[in-house]
Amino acid sequence: MTKLRIGFDPRKRAFFAALLLLALAAGAATGADPPPVRIGMIEGLSGPFANAGEAVQRNLQWSIERVNARGGIKLPGGARRLELVAYDSKGNTDNALMMLRGLSDDGVRFVAQGNSSAVAGALIAAIEKHNARTPAQRLLYLNYSAVDPVLTNAQCSFWHFRFDAHAGMRMNALGDAMKVDSRIRRVYIIGQDYSFGREVSRLTKQMLAEKRPDIAIVGDELHPIGRVKDFGAYISKIIASDADAVITGNWGSDLTLLVKAARDAGLAARFYTFYGNGLGAPAAMGIAGVDRVLAVAEWHPNVGGAESDAFVEAFRRRYPEPRNDYQHARMNVLVEMLVAAIEKAGSTEAAAVAGALEGMRFRTGFHEASMRAEDHQLIQPLYVSIMQKSGSDIPGVRYDNEGSGYGFRTLLRLAPGDTALPSSCRMNRELAGPRG
Numbered sequence: 001m002t003k004l005r006i007g008f009d010p011r012k013r014a015f016f017a018a019l020l021l022l023a024l025a026a027g028a029a030t031g032a033d034p035p036p037v038r039i040g041m042i043e044g045l046s047g048p049f050a051n052a053g054e055a056v057q058r059n060l061q062w063s064i065e066r067v068n069a070r071g072g073i074k075l076p077g078g079a080r081r082l083e084l085v086a087y088d089s090k091g092n093t094d095n096a097l098m099m100l101r102g103l104s105d106d107g108v109r110f111v112a113q114g115n116s117s118a119v120a121g122a123l124i125a126a127i128e129k130h131n132a133r134t135p136a137q138r139l140l141y142l143n144y145s146a147v148d149p150v151l152t153n154a155q156c157s158f159w160h161f162r163f164d165a166h167a168g169m170r171m172n173a174l175g176d177a178m179k180v181d182s183r184i185r186r187v188y189i190i191g192q193d194y195s196f197g198r199e200v201s202r203l204t205k206q207m208l209a210e211k212r213p214d215i216a217i218v219g220d221e222l223h224p225i226g227r228v229k230d231f232g233a234y235i236s237k238i239i240a241s242d243a244d245a246v247i248t249g250n251w252g253s254d255l256t257l258l259v260k261a262a263r264d265a266g267l268a269a270r271f272y273t274f275y276g277n278g279l280g281a282p283a284a285m286g287i288a289g290v291d292r293v294l295a296v297a298e299w300h301p302n303v304g305g306a307e308s309d310a311f312v313e314a315f316r317r318r319y320p321e322p323r324n325d326y327q328h329a330r331m332n333v334l335v336e337m338l339v340a341a342i343e344k345a346g347s348t349e350a351a352a353v354a355g356a357l358e359g360m361r362f363r364t365g366f367h368e369a370s371m372r373a374e375d376h377q378l379i380q381p382l383y384v385s386i387m388q389k390s391g392s393d394i395p396g397v398r399y400d401n402e403g404s405g406y407g408f409r410t411l412l413r414l415a416p417g418d419t420a421l422p423s424s425c426r427m428n429r430e431l432a433g434p435r436g
Contacts, residue, residue, distance in 0.1 A: 036083035040108035044091030048226035059331035114145025138350035156425035175207040188219035188243035200249035231261035260284040283404040293387040299329035301399040307365030322403025375425035
């Protein structure tokens with residue numbers, strides 16, 4: 001069962017710690033099950049991006065339930081269950097850092113976060129300091145969605161592992177799709193005004209110069225993150241620019257509202273997106289998105305094959321409501337690789353688990369990945385897909401997204417080796433110290 005933490009009171013910490021010690025002692029005396037291994041998810045579960053945080057929580061919870069159903073984590077002292085503890089940062093960096101302190105005080109050692117590269121950067125810096133100060137209580141940070149390339153380049157850390165393709169890798173895949181689309185002549189770039197959105201703008205210009213120098217950039221705009229309620233004015237500027245393609249890294253409500261405004265205004269441009277295949281975007285675009293909205297991801301429900309289909313259908317049995325239908329492979333990969341690393345290390349100590357994760361390979365019948373040791377960037381396939389009407393009788397689009405009646409069909413697949421990009425990481429491994 002997922003537990004939710006929204007804050008902590010230092011005045012009560014000693015009292016609850018004493019109760020916990022008494023409970024542990026009582027458990028030991030009665031031969032109770034060992035305590036679970038806990039993953040603390042720090043994410044915005046309220047505020048403008050709550051739907052994105054809740055979607056991640058469902059994915060992690062489902063993956064954890066699958067591990068527990070087969071007996072949990074096998075350790076020398078006996079099998080232990082996994083447990084997800086959710087800490088609501090409200091999508092705010094300061095709150096995220098406060099939740100990190102509470103998480104550590106609660107005895108949680110594995111941190112999961114991803115929805116915001118700005119938050120991720122702050123967490124990496126805070127965890128580096130925490131682990132240097134308190135080596136007996138070190139934390140390991142598992143990143144499922146924060147994709148600013150700097151996090152596995154200049155800001156890389158021994159304590160941070162990224163399970164999503166970074167923005168440069170995603171943009172490279174979209175560029176391969178644009179390279180063969182001769183209809184595109186004029187592009188408008190729009191994104192959220194923070195580190196990630198600025199990086200997407202820079203990477204778009206770099207990609208176009210390399211792969212489509214004939215394309216003119218007719219707009220390059222950043223908007224306040226999570227604060228725009230009506231994107232009509234932005235869409236009007238895109239229409240006036242005569243752009244035939246829009247490139248955006250927007251996510252959450254900022255993406256949904258953007259594509260809704262495009263639909264309402266009759267914008268006929270193609271949308272090349274990082275996240276256009278979920279969180280309300282397909283339903284918001286509707287028929288206007290068919291053959292126009294493209295997305296890039298490590299997997300999507302219409303990848304095909306018996307194992308991939310079973311993966312989709314198992315998730316939908318667990319979460320049958322269409323509004324909860326947001327599934328990605330990377331959260332499952334994160335949980336499965338963490339479990340494998342703990343079992344390989346024979347320990348839950350952060351440095352030992354980090355060492356086991358380095359170079360680890362993951363493989364199922366429909367997905368393969370490896371954790372690059374030099375920068376802790378997961379290398380995995382990438383799919384560029386395009387929005388279509390869905391149905392069991394439509395080739396390549398058996399499953400829709402979120403009950404919208406629209407799904408995504410694969411346009412191209414990049415093998416893991418083709419998605420990897422060079423890293424400038426210079427990791428400080430001395431901070432790891434002795435491994436337990």
